[in-house]
Amino acid sequence: MRILDKYIVKELLGPFIFGIASFSSVFIGTSTLMKIAQYVTQYGASLSSVVKLFIYSLPPIVVLTFPMSMLLAALLAFGRLSGSSEITAMRSGGISFYRLSAPVFVIAFFVSIFAVFFSEMVVPQSNSAYNYVVRYEIQRNTAPKSQEHIIIKDVKGDMLERLTYARKFEEETNTMYAVAMQEFENGTLVRVENAEKAVWQDNHWTMINGIIHDLTAEGNLERTMHFEQQIMPMAKAPSAISREQKKPDEMTIKELKQHIKILQREYVNAKKYEMELQQRLAIPVASFVFALIGTPLGLQPNRSSSSIGLGISIIIIFVYYAIMTVFTALGQGGALPVVLAAWVPNIIGIIAGALLVRKASR
Known part of the structure; x- marks a missing residue:
């Protein structure tokens, strides 16, 4: 210099x-x-x-x-x-x-x-x-009683195992509405489940009135099944789900991109x-x-x-x-x-x- x-x-x-x-x-x-x-x-x-x-x-x-x-x-x-x-x-x-x-x-x-x-x-x-200090140490009332556009990720090792989206989540009734769940094997999407709602009872989530789409390794539809009730493989309690939800300014660039992709897939406005x-x-x-x-x-x-x-x-x-x-x-x-x-x-x-x-x- x-x-x-x-x-x-x-x-x-x-x-x-x-x-x-x-x-x-x-x-x-x-x-x-x-x-x-x-x-x-x-x-x-x-x-x-x-x-x-x-x-x-x-x-x-x-x-x-x-x-x-x-x-x-x-x-x-x-x-x-x-x-x-x-x-x-x-x-x-x-x-x-x-x-x-x-x-x-x-x-x-x-x-x-x-x-x-x-x-x-x-x-x-x-x-x-x-936000954690405000919510849990000062206000002491955990998360809002109702949240929209909930996204839950289940990761095993470094691989995404399951991705769940709910258009609305009410913690008071322990209910998620308009639920879409995607299951992956070695990074490949193998199953998609959609349900009218999912309810937390007896320490597990039960999907109600839904449909299952099984996919081949190439991504083609293999079979379709309807159900009235289906137990979800996800074991996260409502309180844990509430704590996991992030605001836009709490996300990294990678998380923002993933969130945008999920919302757009569900035809939800992701412009924010x-x-x-x-x-x-x-x-x-x-x-x-x-x-x-x-x-x-x-x-x-x-x-x-x-x-x-x-x-x-x-x-x-x-x-x-x-x-x-x-x-x-x-x-x-x-x-x-x-x-x-x-x-x-x-x-x-x-x-x-x-x-x-x-x-x-x-």
Whole structure:
């Protein structure tokens, strides 16, 4: 790494860390602490539960601040260099805009990659732990009494042995409705069972009014049988099923893809999960997009004030997330393809950044 690169990286590092701390504090103060206060006053949450909630809330907040912090770092770093005429001296020495901005774009690229892995490896587990504390330690009333689109996986070793889907599950009556069960042998689908409902009684599930389809190894229908009652080979109790169900933000990318595939197979709207999947990638990539915008803006003359840089950051962030909110609603509502809706904010940001870079490089 050349001296110039080290110098620019050093200028970026401080504002980037400051941005993570500052924006995280805003999220914590406006959302997390208010929720925790509500749990304390309404449910009498213990100190240990409060500490757990605070810790588990940090990863999803931090990953959201990466793009914001990258924007702030680029604006403040180049704003200071520009204000002290160091940029002018560098440009006079024959250093082009692209050479000056290269360290920023490289760092932003690696921040985006890190954010993707962080969102995949840490955030889902953190969200799951947070919801567990709320549900079982604070509210103490387990899961909701009625849940929709239940998916239960039985895995033996590394192989999926059985996959069960229920359109609705009522824990009060221990009943699943519109049940579809798929059985696998060595990864091959060999049987499909559909039933009007399944009831938990005498420590087992009984499917009622259904049909069985046996399949050959090639996937062709071998035989069909109707039944009034059929004991399911699944032995999971209703309480265990409730605990296994995950929200979209608790799932990994692999789990989201599997969930979407199952819901689509049952002709259930899966756009909420599709949007979560796309945003799991789109939001981390925003770190690079914001660097593309912030770097040329920071090179503008008379941009040495940190308060100006912070103000510009807030405006850009507000516009970006306003666009994201609107297009998320359009994607989930079916007005736009989910992939397009999730990536429109980044596409707009890339176009704006490219225009700014072109102007700054002249």
